[in-house]
Amino acid sequence: MSSWMIYGANGYTGELIAREAKRRNLRPVLAGRHRERIERLAGELTLPCRVFSLDDPLEAAKQVSGMSLVLNCAGPFSATSAPMIEACLQARAHYLDITGEIGVFEHAHALDARARDAGVVLCPGVGFDVIPTDCVASALKAALPDAITLRLGFDSRSGFSPGTAKTSVEGLAQGGKVRRDGRIVTVPLAYQVRRIDFGDGEKLAMSIPWGDVATAYYSTGIPNIEVYIPATPGMVSNLRRANYLQWLLRMKAVQAFLKRRIEKSVRGPDEQTRNRLPTHVWGEATNAGGQKKTARIKTANGYSLSVAGALAMAEFVLSHAPEGGYYTPSLLAGADLVARLPGSGPLVLE
Structure with a gap:
């Protein structure tokens, strides 16, 4: 090379x-x-x-x-x-x-x-951001070329690395994101909640501001996009309460404090954890007539x-x-x- x-x-x-x-x-x-x-x-x-x-x-x-x-x-x-x-x-x-x-x-x-x-x-x-979901999006577009709505998601339980945790802190301050009629719009955190079978049984899930809100549009041209992960009722409630604290989370001093805490306490999953926790990736495309295609794939840990x-x-x-x-x-x-x-x-x- x-x-x-x-x-x-x-x-x-x-x-x-x-x-x-x-x-x-x-x-x-x-x-x-x-x-x-x-x-x-x-x-x-x-x-x-x-x-x-x-x-x-x-x-x-x-x-x-x-x-x-x-x-x-x-x-x-x-x-x-x-x-x-x-x-x-x-x-x-x-x-x-x-x-x-x-x-x-x-x-x-x-x-x-x-x-x-x-x-x-x-x-x-x-x-992992965004190869699996991006590939699922492209496969669904090929299977349903006239799709107008795309929903993607993944079920991963391996925990965060320090970098991912810091990014999540920044994301909380920016609110939720979905693509609507071709445009990325800001919505509340945990904006949508539904039940999804990602490939390991049906679970409660909530929408998150994942990268595919941007990338899947360029890969597929589908104008309406949402991304989901599993969530407990408590997680949904906590994130919805956090919508009222975004002004605080946007403060530089608060962001710096939370990131320092992450540096001291977050280490990322070890090899054993990575090896025993695969990821389930899901996608669903729908056209104007209500026809639907679903895709799933099981991958290695994120x-x-x-x-x-x-x-x-x-x-x-x-x-x-x-x-x-x-x-x-x-x-x-x-x-x-x-x-x-x-x-x-x-x-x-x-």
Whole structure:
């Protein structure tokens, strides 16, 4: 493979990806802003490393120069994606990340023309966010081409990494999100509640502001999109109460306090937990006449899928040299991508 970089390699998921890359005899450059952690990991894995922050755009572009691709694993991506995408555009390096943040997808999509001109692939969301649901969305579009409503969801019980937990704190302050008539609109948290069989029995579920509200529209053109996860009645009640506290959650001091608490208390699931907790992914498409198609697939744990998915996408981009521009995972590598990943069963349509 050409020279490529994992930025944020010292984070929970970034380190998992770096270790798996080494196991596969790949040689990415490990990078991040924490010198001690990056140099220690690079030394252990005998991989090259670079230490830099994204505060200086010129310095970031200089550090990315010579790379064919950057896989950004440094969250929250609301802070890191824009400067790293800019560095990649300047250095003409392809950009991937493992975000699930709607704002990141929208920003990357807005840069489609620049990316085309530069010959740079912009494909955020190449981890669990959003490979499985994006592939389910594309499969449903193929099965029901005139669909006007798309509902997606997943049942995962493995817990949060520190980066995912910090992103969730930011999300609470921004409220719920759905796509309605082609536009992303803000709605209350736990806006919709219904019962869903994700693949492991019917459960109460609530809507969440997941990345597919952005990406599934670009993959399918379906104008109305919602995303769901299982929830207890207590979770629904708590989130609905949180709607009245968004003014507080938006305060920088409160956000900083909650993120410091996360850094001290959240570690991410260990290997044993990841191995014993698979994920069930579900989707439902409906057309104007009420015809419905449902899709389900069982995958590896979300973090394990992020490792396999990110590396699969990095290898795909470097070996296939696609044209520049904005992509979703299914648009870039096909709707069968998720079924090709380790731990995935077949994608079943009904």
